[in-house]
Amino acid sequence: MIDQEGRTLVVETAGAPEPDWVSRMADEVIEAAARRGSPRIVCASGLSPSGPIHLGNLREVMTPHLVADEIRRRGHDVEHLISWDDYDRFRRVPAGIDPAWEEHIGKPLSAVPAPMGSPFANWAEHFKAPMIAALADLGVPHRGVNQTERYTGGAYRDQVLLAMRERARIDGILGRFRTKKKDAPDSDDEDGASGREYYPFKPYCSACGRDDTTITAYDDDTTEMTYTCACGASETVLLREFTRGKLVWKVDWPMRWAYEGVHFEPSGVDHSSPGSSYQVGGLIVDEVFGGEAPIGPMYAFVGITGQAKMSSSKGAVPTPGDALEILEVPVLRWLFARRRPNQAIKVAFDQELHRLYDEWDALERKVTAGTAGAVETTGHVRAVTTAEGDLPRTAQPVAYRTLASVVDITAGDPAQLERILAGLDATPEGARPRLDKAAHWVASYMPDEAHTRLRDEPDAALLASLDEQDREAVAMLRDHLTDDWSLDGLTTLVYGVPKKQAGLPLDVKPTDELKAAQRRFFVVVYRLLVGADTGPRLPTLLLAAGPERVRRLLGG
Incomplete structure (x- = not known):
């Protein structure tokens, strides 16, 4: 079982223990x-x-x-x-x-x-x-x-001398696996093979500092070694005193x-x-x-999604530091803890990152509720703690995709963020460090076409062209915006407008016909607010825009 300090990580199930x-x-x-x-x-x-x-x-x-x-x-x-x-x-x-x-x-x-x-x-x-x-x-x-x-x-003097004494034995071991002849033109490889006598040591030249060197003579008894360099230098040294070089890999x-x-x-x-x-x-x-x-x-190697955007902006492959700018420490640790070493891992720098965070938040809820499986729970413990203690975590973990949308729509305005987070039962401080990670993702990796820009003024032509059904739906949304100004309340509202229009209760199971009506309604609202058929989740968009601006853009 896992004790309160997380010290034992083989979790008992109904049957035998299930180790990760x-x-x-x-x-x-x-x-x-x-x-x-x-x-x-x-x-x-x-x-x-x-x-x-x-x-x-x-x-x-x-x-x-x-x-x-x-x-x-x-x-x-x-x-x-x-x-x-x-x-x-x-x-x-x-x-x-x-x-x-x-x-x-x-x-x-x-x-x-x-x-x-x-x-x-x-x-x-x-x-x-x-x-x-x-x-x-x-x-x-x-x-x-x-x-x-x-x-x-x-520190390695004795080991270097031993390797040189045993060079014939080492050469024999390496020879069992070599695939090219020792007299081939390109035979100087990383195991030190060459057309001359094999030496497992590579000197750095005292004249030019490079390792374009070739050992030409070595005496086991005296450890006298002579080498030449491509720069033209030559030197004879006692290897028992010489420390400017290293064993081949x-x-x-x-x-x-x-x-x-x-x-x-x-x-x-x-x-x-x-x-x-x-x-x-x-x-x-x-x-x-x-x-x-x-x-x-x-x-297995670690793959990257969204790397092309990173490469174009930074000119290099991503580093762990780059990942930690958009990922919380427990989430990045979890990526490695939940996969066996021979299983591939992908780290997302694109919008797949939102899906990863959705998975992580779902796991956190299951662990809190006690419904997570044994291996899931163990992986979570490894992500959020070490033997030394707890790792930093976000106290009020608002969904990453929500934070990204809010930061994008408000351009990171502190007052706006505080207002919107209050509607999500969070504060900017409580939402950190996740809030800062999401803000960095929006600034550095969010695709240009994914950015959301609210209209400055109502689209009068579009409002005038709405048919009776769409005009009624927009009015219902506009008139009930502040009935429950929260993410849950707005979610209920936007999905509920088409239900009310059809004379259906709010808890009805959606039919294909109802889903089509909801999609039609959402497109109309998106066009009125952002001038496009899609955007961030509509409840998040409404929350970020604020009731006054939404009413004005909806013709109120």
Whole structure:
């Protein structure tokens, strides 16, 4: 059962307990850690600050976060480690950045200057900062590991020397999965394969700072290493003292598994397929570093709806920070908690966002009423709390689509917002942060054609052209506007006018004929108010416009 503090998240049903995917994975990780005799459980993520860290990367973080959080709720010693791969090479200049930055390609990300105007010391720090801020907002505690500091500080010295001693063994493991010949023209790939002797280490050149280097000689006994660079430089160093370089990726990753004692680290499809870095890494960590591969479920990628509009306005794929400008923290967490890692997720930046919020609000009502299913309830708890406590929530959650319509129609006027929210039994402060999220969505992502603009003056020609039925219906609406000036009252009114015209009671079940009459009536009202056949929900539109303006536009 879930206790009052939300500490246990396997919910009892009428039959057997029904755990969600997080609980099942937590069980596996706890068991693996116990088998390995580990005093602390380590869940890990890896992020590369090579450019804006996009929203899809959030799954790399949220999957281990949710598992670590469940383990922590159960009272175990656990940490979530996030490895910042800021010692990786700078590969390409992202869109929107000065092409002059191409001169830094091949340098470590931490050695590349930050984009023009940035307050940060280097490229990596510039792109790490927004992600770190988003994780704080999302309630994701973690220990950040800076790979530049690890390598240049000599933390991995023994592991690098071991990998170089065992290079033939590593080359043999990699060779089982290589699909191209070692003497092929393009054989220099990410596992360090080349036409010469294989070396799992890549130096950064002391002259130009890039990794366009080739090791030409290495002595295991003395650790003397000679390398040349495409810039023309050559250097002979003692690797036991040299810290300007790193292991190639397919060796670096399993080395870190062993070094950090990682028990759980998911990876994307590209790292989880046969012959990929996860499969190869499992052999290398076992046969070379004496460690064990973590439990590593594959996760599906995160899709975006409405991305085209975002790309045109921002010139980049959306980031977690972008998502948090329009989504409340619990809703974004819920997207990851309710789907198994191998299930696709779509984050909406278009009007599908309204449907997502409708689903969330429906879940909240079910949880409050005690009618939600076990897994639904568990997912909700994971969204609104962590082991550390409650996360910020909107105290008066007015429907997102309603808030968006109201903000749009009133152009965000504070006095108008306060007036309209009062009719919804809410205040601007109580409706935050959802109100601010909806306002940002309206300003940044609402399609141009979806914006609503009330007429300034009544359409005299249209009013004069109405037939007797439509004129009567408009008069009934106009005369009873303030009978119950609330969203529920206006909803009853606009659906009830055609019923009254037909001599039907208000609680009658709609027939096809009645629905057609209602549609006809709605079109007339929309044309009189906004000059179009459709618009936001009519009760919301009336509430936002105010009774005086509505009466005037309806000919009163």
